[in-house]
Amino acid sequence: GAGTDASAGDGGCVSEIGATDAKGATALALDGDVVFWGTQDGLVRTRDLGGTTTTLADAGATVDSIALDAQYVYYATTGTIRRVARTGGSPSDFVTSAGQPFALAVSSNPSLGAGALYWLDYGSGIADGSVRAKGQGGAEMTLLDGLDTPGGLAVADDYAYVPAAFADISGLTYQGPLFHVDKVGGGHSTLASNLQEPSSIVVFDGALSSVEQVGPPRLNGGGVRKIAVGGGVPPTVLHCGGGLLLD
Numbered sequence: 722g723a724g725t726d727a728s729a730g731d732g733g734c735v736s737e738i739g740a741t742d743a744k745g746a747t748a749l750a751l752d753g754d755v756v757f758w759g760t761q762d763g764l765v766r767t768r769d770l771g772g773t774t775t776t777l778a779d780a781g782a783t784v785d786s787i788a789l790d791a792q793y794v795y796y797a798t799t800g801t802i803r804r805v806a807r808t809g810g811s812p813s814d815f816v817t818s819a820g821q822p823f824a825l826a827v828s829s830n831p832s833l834g835a836g837a838l839y840w841l842d843y844g845s846g847i848a849d850g851s852v853r854a855k856g857q858g859g860a861e862m863t864l865l866d867g868l869d870t871p872g873g874l875a876v877a878d879d880y881a882y883v884p885a886a887f888a889d890i891s892g893l894t895y896q897g898p899l900f901h902v903d904k905v906g907g908g909h910s911t912l913a914s915n916l917q918e919p920s921s922i923v924v925f926d927g928a929l930s931s932v933e934q935v936g937p938p939r940l941n942g943g944g945v946r947k948i949a950v951g952g953g954v955p956p957t958v959l960h961c962g963g964g965l966l967l968d
Contacts, residue, residue, distance in 0.1 A: 748796070750787040757794055759784020765796050765805060778805040778812045788825035790836050797822040802840065816855055820844065824874035831879070832905045833860055839881060841871045848889040852881055852902055864906045865890070872919035875929060879904055882912070882950075884919035884931055899931065899948065912952040924950065 746758040757767045763780040765787070782798040789795070793804040795815060802816040802825065816822070820842030830837035833856030844850035850868035855861040870886035881902040888895040890909075897916035902909045917934035930947045 748784050748787040750789050750794075752789055757787055757789060759787050759796055763798070765794060767794070767807070775809060777807075777809050778803070780812075786823045786825040786840070788827050788838065790827045795825050795827070795838055797825055797840065802838070816840075816861070819853075820851075824871075826874055826876040826881075828876040828904075830854055830856060830904050832856075832862065834858060839864075839874060839876050841868075841874045841883065843871060844868070848887065850885065852883050854904070862906050864904065865900060865902045865909050867891070870918075872916075872931070872933070873922040875922045875924040876904075877924045877950075880950075882922055882924060882929055884913075884916050884922055884933075886916075886918055899929070901950075901952070910952075912950075913948055916946070 745761060747761050748759040750757045754770055755767065759765050761783050763782050763784060764776050765778040765780060765784060766774060766776050768774045777794060780796060780798050780803065784796050784798060786797040787794060792806060794807055795802060795804045797819065799821060800819055801814060802819045802822055803812045804815045805812040815838065819840065821844060822840045822842055824841040826839045827836060828839060829835045833854060837854050837856045839852065839854045842851045842853055848867050848869040850871040851866035852864040852874065853861065854864060864881060865883065867890035868883065868885040868888050872884045875882045881904060882899065883902060884899045886897060888898050895911060895914065897914055898911050899913040899916060900909045901912050916931060919931050919933040921932040923930050928947050928949050930945055932945055934943055
């Protein structure tokens, strides 16, 4: 169901319950005021502007990530990425060998066309993670592999951005890297190093923000660092004073 209670603090910000779910949300995506989410018990749900909550699909397993385009809701479970029409209907497989998929994103790709789907495959071993993409026409590509504990994925313009705890790529090792990856799979560069356990990343207004431990792991607590898309030293812009920050 939808909540309608809202409150404003001293700064004038208003918080409102957009929707509630007995099982809690494991993945979330927004389109304006319409919210889509997945649950631990495998439901893919949406709440419309009128406050009506609809179940679009039953994945049968925990939904790890959700992404949207104009027609579909894409959702990831272990090994598979499926999609269902935003208005509901019969779901269909989109990627059947997706590994351990999470951090779904939809964006154009010069090689795969408009509306390509990107995701992170967490992998099943040391430095086994990767950034992958698939076009609507069925072509699939790996943009970058050799990632260990990849933390999140942001896709914008001609590039994808991904942080990791560690990477081993073509015999070169990286500690806490933030990579800038060409969408056509033509190469990558390192925007930052020595990030501490990055767990999320977003791109907005020409900059990347990364949720991470900040400083020596489990000593300085969680925080957010911000870096220009062109690279540089990422300053801490939010610090949690000894607590872990959840994205």
